[in-house]
Amino acid sequence: MYYKSTRDSSVKITSAEAIVQGISKDGGLFVPSEIPSVSMDEIVKLGDMSYPERAAFIFSKYLTDFTDAEIRYCTDNAYTSKNFATENIAEISHLFDGTYILELWHGPTCAFKDMALQILPYLLTTSAKKINIDKKIVILVATSGDTGKAALEGFADVPGTQIMVFYPEDGVSPMQKRQMTTQDGENVAVCALKGNFDDCQTGVKQIFGSKEIAEKLEANKLMFSSANSINWGRLAPQIIYYISAYATLVKDEEIKAGDKINIVVPTGNFGNILAAYYAKNMGLPVNKLICASNTNKVLTDFINTGIYDRNRDFVTTISPSMDILISSNLERLLYIMCGQDDAQIKEWFGALSKTGRYEVTDEIKAKLKADFAAGFCTDEETKAEIKRIYDKYSYTLDTHSAVAVKVYEDYKAETGDATKTVIASTASPYKFSASVLEAIEGEKSSLDEYAMIDKLNELSGYEIPASLAALKTKPVRFSDVISKEEQKDYVLKELGL
Numbered sequence: 001m002y003y004k005s006t007r008d009s010s011v012k013i014t015s016a017e018a019i020v021q022g023i024s025k026d027g028g029l030f031v032p033s034e035i036p037s038v039s040m041d042e043i044v045k046l047g048d049m050s051y052p053e054r055a056a057f058i059f060s061k062y063l064t065d066f067t068d069a070e071i072r073y074c075t076d077n078a079y080t081s082k083n084f085a086t087e088n089i090a091e092i093s094h095l096f097d098g099t100y101i102l103e104l105w106h107g108p109t110c111a112f113k114d115m116a117l118q119i120l121p122y123l124l125t126t127s128a129k130k131i132n133i134d135k136k137i138v139i140l141v142a143t144s145g146d147t148g149k150a151a152l153e154g155f156a157d158v159p160g161t162q163i164m165v166f167y168p169e170d171g172v173s174p175m176q177k178r179q180m181t182t183q184d185g186e187n188v189a190v191c192a193l194k195g196n197f198d199d200c201q202t203g204v205k206q207i208f209g210s211k212e213i214a215e216k217l218e219a220n221k222l223m224f225s226s227a228n229s230i231n232w233g234r235l236a237p238q239i240i241y242y243i244s245a246y247a248t249l250v251k252d253e254e255i256k257a258g259d260k261i262n263i264v265v266p267t268g269n270f271g272n273i274l275a276a277y278y279a280k281n282m283g284l285p286v287n288k289l290i291c292a293s294n295t296n297k298v299l300t301d302f303i304n305t306g307i308y309d310r311n312r313d314f315v316t317t318i319s320p321s322m323d324i325l326i327s328s329n330l331e332r333l334l335y336i337m338c339g340q341d342d343a344q345i346k347e348w349f350g351a352l353s354k355t356g357r358y359e360v361t362d363e364i365k366a367k368l369k370a371d372f373a374a375g376f377c378t379d380e381e382t383k384a385e386i387k388r389i390y391d392k393y394s395y396t397l398d399t400h401s402a403v404a405v406k407v408y409e410d411y412k413a414e415t416g417d418a419t420k421t422v423i424a425s426t427a428s429p430y431k432f433s434a435s436v437l438e439a440i441e442g443e444k445s446s447l448d449e450y451a452m453i454d455k456l457n458e459l460s461g462y463e464i465p466a467s468l469a470a471l472k473t474k475p476v477r478f479s480d481v482i483s484k485e486e487q488k489d490y491v492l493k494e495l496g497l
């Protein structure tokens, strides 16, 4: 299997090359030239395997240039009970009849990003070795909160790599900020940017694309790569847990092999739900992919109208990891849907960067409607949903997962669709204690972050993640705050260039 660029279909590279490069030189994203298939027999067999074995099986279909031993090296080192608080890696909780919560947050940083970022450093260093790269790989990350910490945790002290993380100064939760600014490791740097997530991401993309910087890197045996979900090495690991969840539900006799399910995903950059779309197109029986947004509902509007329009106010919400107006991975979806028409993608995404808007064809609108449903909810609705689920089912949702549950409830009420449904739960409630406590108690808590964690422990009964409890006594290592204009110089300074 080869990988193409969404902006140049003639690009033909291996998965190792795609993972090392991160993003194509033409500004496009790498996608597999075709989507491999998985049969129902194969899915059923996964039910008897461990998570690393399931992962290795799915990876073997995408990373066809890797040997089995290379893939197993990656999966067996990443998906261990040393890194994850549950042996199942991704846990399934039964919320109510026919509705399952896929808990993707049992990793070291308590958000679903760990599912991919625990394995990405292994995929990346293995890829670099395979294609004889002898440069140090510099990872630049733009984060709305969770990616940054998960990437730092994954890459800290990984030989041959260096990592720099940019987060919006006022756009992350206190706990997310503390997780990042206290990060250990000799090869890490963390910096706040005066701006929002889109500013961070745009800046990183510009630095990636700068010829001047590229030449300096080349002269110093350095190269950039990305740990954002524009990197295929981030996307591929996310396909696995949807197929794995289905295999578990069949094994547990919750569904019969071949039954369709719905998948609901709280969405920001469109990476997680795109992985579910890949799973569906591999052969996983999926009825609807339900895209859940917060008040930054650019995707709800897009799926419902075919018009993508980012010309609107950016709103800071209690689900900050979904506060995004430019969802990068949509480019991959549209590339597939328009039959790999790179000229069409260039036209739409050119318009997006010029005018902030594009409109897809009627054919694509129909395809979007066939595969997806979409909805959004406000902060008030999110809090009410946390409270309702807590009172009724004694289950404590974080703010992002609550958006998904609420949008799903609305979808069900509107359509009457009774298909069994898997809802992706993307963060531990402890990561957003202040908002979750406020939702359950009905008023803002006056406790400090750590007392809030104790209080949430009392209310939920869930074990406190050791990594969060430990933050209280960890010293802050990184306190730089810069403007957008200073981002490039910051990177050069950190690299000693």
Ligand SMILES: *Cc1c(COP(=O)(O)O)cnc(C)c1O
Pocket (backbone or CB within 6 Å): 111, 112, 113, 146, 147, 229, 266, 267, 268, 269, 270, 271, 272, 273, 321, 322, 400, 426, 427
């Ligand atoms: C990143 C993140 C999301 C959004 O996922 P995308 O792949 O960017 O759509 C949702 N919830 C949480 C908690 C996240 O960290």
